[in-house]
Amino acid sequence: MAINYSEKSKKFHIFNDKISYIIQILDDNCLGNLYFGKHIHDKEDFSHLLQGGLRSLAVFHKENYYFMSPQYTKMEYPTYGTGDYRHPAVEIKQENGSRVVFFEYESYKIFKGKKKLMGLPATYVESEQEAETLEITLIDKLLEVHCILSYTIYKEYPVITRNARFINNGSENVILERALSASVDLPDADFELLTLSGAWSRERHIKTSKLQQGIQGVYSKCGASSAEHNPCVILKRPNTDESIGEAYGFSLVYSGNHMEQIEVDTNDLTRVLIGINPDTFEWPLNNGEEFQTPEAVMVYSDEGLNKMSQTFHKLYRTRLVRGIWRDKARPILINNWEATETNFTEEQILEIARTGKALGMELFVLDDGWFGKREDDKTSLGDWYVTNFKKLPDGINGLSQKIEALGMKFGLWFEPEMVNKDSDLYRAHPDWVLQAPGRSLSLSRNQYVLDFSRPEVVDHIYNMMERILDTAHISYVKWDMNRYISECYSNHKPASRQGMVFHEYILGVYSLYERLIEKFPDILFESCSSGGARFDPGMLYYAPQAWTSDDTDAVERLKIQYGTSYVYPLSSMGAHVSKVPNLQVGRTTPIETRGNVAQFGVFGYELNLNLLSEEEKTIVGKQVAFAKEHRELIHQGLFYRINSPFEEVGSWMVVSEDREKAIAAYYKLLSIPNEPWRRLYLKGLDKDKKYVINNDKSRVYYGDELMNAGMVIHKEDLCAGGGDFTSAVYFIKAVEKSFC
Numbered sequence: 001m002a003i004n005y006s007e008k009s010k011k012f013h014i015f016n017d018k019i020s021y022i023i024q025i026l027d028d029n030c031l032g033n034l035y036f037g038k039h040i041h042d043k044e045d046f047s048h049l050l051q052g053g054l055r056s057l058a059v060f061h062k063e064n065y066y067f068m069s070p071q072y073t074k075m076e077y078p079t080y081g082t083g084d085y086r087h088p089a090v091e092i093k094q095e096n097g098s099r100v101v102f103f104e105y106e107s108y109k110i111f112k113g114k115k116k117l118m119g120l121p122a123t124y125v126e127s128e129q130e131a132e133t134l135e136i137t138l139i140d141k142l143l144e145v146h147c148i149l150s151y152t153i154y155k156e157y158p159v160i161t162r163n164a165r166f167i168n169n170g171s172e173n174v175i176l177e178r179a180l181s182a183s184v185d186l187p188d189a190d191f192e193l194l195t196l197s198g199a200w201s202r203e204r205h206i207k208t209s210k211l212q213q214g215i216q217g218v219y220s221k222c223g224a225s226s227a228e229h230n231p232c233v234i235l236k237r238p239n240t241d242e243s244i245g246e247a248y249g250f251s252l253v254y255s256g257n258h259m260e261q262i263e264v265d266t267n268d269l270t271r272v273l274i275g276i277n278p279d280t281f282e283w284p285l286n287n288g289e290e291f292q293t294p295e296a297v298m299v300y301s302d303e304g305l306n307k308m309s310q311t312f313h314k315l316y317r318t319r320l321v322r323g324i325w326r327d328k329a330r331p332i333l334i335n336n337w338e339a340t341e342t343n344f345t346e347e348q349i350l351e352i353a354r355t356g357k358a359l360g361m362e363l364f365v366l367d368d369g370w371f372g373k374r375e376d377d378k379t380s381l382g383d384w385y386v387t388n389f390k391k392l393p394d395g396i397n398g399l400s401q402k403i404e405a406l407g408m409k410f411g412l413w414f415e416p417e418m419v420n421k422d423s424d425l426y427r428a429h430p431d432w433v434l435q436a437p438g439r440s441l442s443l444s445r446n447q448y449v450l451d452f453s454r455p456e457v458v459d460h461i462y463n464m465m466e467r468i469l470d471t472a473h474i475s476y477v478k479w480d481m482n483r484y485i486s487e488c489y490s491n492h493k494p495a496s497r498q499g500m501v502f503h504e505y506i507l508g509v510y511s512l513y514e515r516l517i518e519k520f521p522d523i524l525f526e527s528c529s530s531g532g533a534r535f536d537p538g539m540l541y542y543a544p545q546a547w548t549s550d551d552t553d554a555v556e557r558l559k560i561q562y563g564t565s566y567v568y569p570l571s572s573m574g575a576h577v578s579k580v581p582n583l584q585v586g587r588t589t590p591i592e593t594r595g596n597v598a599q600f601g602v603f604g605y606e607l608n609l610n611l612l613s614e615e616e617k618t619i620v621g622k623q624v625a626f627a628k629e630h631r632e633l634i635h636q637g638l639f640y641r642i643n644s645p646f647e648e649v650g651s652w653m654v655v656s657e658d659r660e661k662a663i664a665a666y667y668k669l670l671s672i673p674n675e676p677w678r679r680l681y682l683k684g685l686d687k688d689k690k691y692v693i694n695n696d697k698s699r700v701y702y703g704d705e706l707m708n709a710g711m712v713i714h715k716e717d718l719c720a721g722g723g724d725f726t727s728a729v730y731f732i733k734a735v736e737k738s739f740c
């Protein structure tokens with residue numbers, strides 16, 4: 001790993017043994033991009049990679065400098081107004097109304113390690129030897145606004161992380177109208193664009209399209225990263241599949257309004273822009289003030305999409321997730337939501353917990369309905385204390401002690417950012433909600449959004465949460481966010497600062513998380529937003545796991561978890577077995593298959609265990625034991641996608657890093673008559689090792705056979721008789737060569 005600067009050719013080469021990223025200071029003193037991709041040898045001069053030249057209509061920055069027009073150049077951090085007509089990375093509105101900006105190179109700094117981003121989530125290093133950082137300072141000389149572009153390369157990963165910081169050292173007050181985290185210009189457009197897009201209950205489905213000239217991409221404007229579009233885009237070559245070919249992944253470590261835009265210009269240059277969505281952003285930058293963008297993470301793979309995902313998984317699992325839960329086995333939980341919703345008694349809760357304990361579960365999570373007068377979703381959000389002692393005679397403290405006395409840990413649901421009109425909080429502070437003056441307030445699920453851009457609001461919620469977390473025995477918090485933001489306007493802020501509210505809101509959310517984590521480092525946080533509407537890298541910095549989707553149907557979950565795995569590790573995906581017929585889709589799937597899907601995530605249950613038959617309870621007991629035995633392998637192993645559940649059958653597997661153990665799963669979707677014989681072509685095993693399947697001495701094979709000839713699926717392997725929605729899980733273990 002190194003970052004080299006050549007004074008002679010004015011180029012920066014950021015590289016490790018896997019990737020290279022090359023920037024050049026151009027003759028007009030702007031930054032150009034020369035290359036991003038597989039590692040290439042370092043040398044003095046790469047300026048021939050610039051290309052470009054004299055073309056009609058193009059404008060040039062210097063007299064007699066007809067070589068490079070910004071319109072035809074691969075720019076590093078493009079601006080608008082001086083001849084690059086593509087979409088820019090930054091826009092600054094000035095006091096005289098001008099938006100023309102010209103950022104020139106000023107200086108650079110290279111240092112070991114990686115700095116923290118103030119107030120924002122970001123990947124980190126544990127030792128300075130893990131990464132190296134380049135900071136390039138640009139200046140707009142007229143405005144005296146500085147822009148510091150930061151690039152970190154990790155030694156071990158084909159990853160570059162980026163961010164930009166703006167400092168106004170001039171006397172003029174300017175407005176940042178766009179301040180993106182990264183821009184990358186690639187030299188051709190022979191790519192397909194993959195996005196993780198969907199909706200509530202079908203989050204992160206994989207959408208693929210061929211790049212076209214013009215604009216394409218994804219975004220969010222709803223105040224959360226959203227169920228509709230995850231903050232990432234993937235560009236892959238047309239021939240790239242899971243295991244071969246080039247893929248570039250761009251992921252934003254941010255939980256608010258985002259934009260990932262691809263522009264293909266008429267010369268087939270591809271520009272990738274990623275950052276805070278400029279449509280809902282306007283940030284006054286007065287003299288002496290700074291603005292920090294979120295972090296963008298860029299991954300390159302020349303071994304297909306699966307390798308790109310494995311890079312994201314390991315980076316996010318080990319260098320984005322923090323705290324004791326990063327490396328600790330995650331408890332197998334039972335959550336009461338789908339069993340009782342808000343209508344429960346303490347005795348019912350204890351009944352479920354007792355059965356959960358008997359079946360081996362480790363954590364009981366009390367979901368919505370414990371606070372204030374909450375009997376339905378019309379009331380009490382914002383009142384984070386117990387007032388209904390008929391429901392919970394000894395409060396949360398008493399219940400938590402009773403659960404702990406059973407030998408289980410206790411977890412609790414909150415929705416800190418929301419308020420119902422019928423609540424003590426709203427009655428006391430009706431002006432604390434986001435609301436546009438003179439306009440009526442839109443409702444969603446009978447609730448309003450608190451103005452988290454105001455520190456006093458965040459403080460108040462912190463105090464309530466702190467009190468309960470301090471007094472009761474709470475090991476886990478599920479932090480929900482069940483509506484999008486509308487009428488985004490903050491009372492007590494002048495007109496000139498309203499464009500800051502969306503971003504300040506999410507900074508308020510981050511600050512509340514940070515304070516709670518600091519005060520309660522042992523608590524495991526799980527983020528949630530009506531399922532997976534805020535499943536993003538920003539959240540993972542605070543909450544190591546997230547509720548993947550409200551859709552717990554095994555077949556739908558296969559697709560959701562498969563799509564989610566393009567960027568996010570299995571250790572981040574909350575996955576529960578729930579009741580049938582499924583609440584979202586009405587489908588009935590065997591309990592074994594529900595378990596076999598949920599095992600490939602952070603495993604748990606979400607149903608009334610007391611309504612299960614004895615036979616089902618036996619199966620559940622075995623599932624829990626399996627999860628306990630293998631969760632380390634599942635969460636920390638290398639994940640391979642094999643067959644896409646968007647097609648006929650689904651399958652995937654995890655392999656331990658030493659290739660001694662693996663777990664593969666095969667999911668039959670619909671039965672078809674006169675069914676073809678199936679094989680599972682395993683991946684990632686050691687070709688020279690011998691493996692035994694499910695401890696069955698009659699099923700011993702070399703790794704190369706399992707990967708190349710495949711593992712034959714026997715009908716008897718499938719659960720519940722092998723009909724629709726059945727599945728099989730295989731535990732694969734290396735054995736001595738002499739074995740059998």
Ligand code: GLA
Nearest residue numbers: 337367368528529530531550
């Ligand atoms: C959201 C969550 C659910 C549950 C309910 C409670 O929908 O996704 O898991 O917590 O809220 O109201």
